[in-house]
Amino acid sequence: MTIKSLTITLILCSTVSACSVMNEQECQAANWSALGYVDGSQGASANQFNERSSACSEYKVHANFNQYQASYQQGLITYCTESHGFFVGSNGNSYLGVCPQSTSALFLRGYHKGQQLFTLKNKVTQAEQALQNEQYDSEYQQQRLTKLKNSIIYDKLTARERQQKLEKIEEINQQPNLIKKKKAQLNRLKKELAKLELVQRD
Incomplete structure (x- = not known):
């Protein structure tokens, strides 16, 4: 072999x-x-x-x-080199502590840099997914909003039922603000990632 x-x-x-x-x-x-x-x-x-x-x-x-x-x-x-340490860390792989003392410091320097990049990339991916989910949900909630408004106008509701529907309408109306916050968070993470990648290339 x-x-x-x-x-x-x-x-x-x-x-x-x-x-x-x-x-x-x-x-x-x-x-x-x-x-x-x-x-x-x-x-x-x-x-x-x-x-x-x-x-x-x-x-x-x-x-x-x-x-x-x-x-x-x-x-x-x-x-056990710094560049390979970066490769291992940036791919989310584990380090088993195998490098001898003479080379472990260099390996770990690269490994920790790679871990930072891996972690930040994961955060960007999660933020993108969270924003996408919120946008999909917003489309559904807008349809629901119309039904809630019609229900308040035309249905015979108790005071409690009316209050619950009003609270839900208010919650739906706040969703654009939530989407805006998630977009801002995603943009911030992307800028951090771009900055980190630039620093590590240098």
Whole structure:
């Protein structure tokens, strides 16, 4: 199993841990050096070898720790950079604390910047969805408003029923203000995002 094929396999998995349990065919064909490098370059936990070894022991396949560990450390060199930290954070992925002390500070600097970007992008998405929902609801409520007004004019209502309908009319009439606030919030978040992206590019 080559490093290239292993990398493609891991990309197809949603998480590194999802690919940690190896089947018999994978164990028989395992290149422990290649596995170690790919796991390290993907930021997999240091316990990844134990999980692989345990799975392969069921098929009487002995895992080579020395080959795996040497390449795992080489893979970490690729993973533990500031730019890769930013990539991990900006995609909302978790960091498992695998970087050695000599490179962890740089990785975390990029990772925290990436997390800021990821969080702000999520806020923009949520604000867009909230505004869209409010606009859809406003169209429905405008139709309801006509019915409420007609009910007050033509229906025989108790004082309590009339008051409830008036309160609902007032609530509907306030909806444009709510939409305006949500638009302002969305615009503010978009400006923050554009500013953050500009700063991080510099």
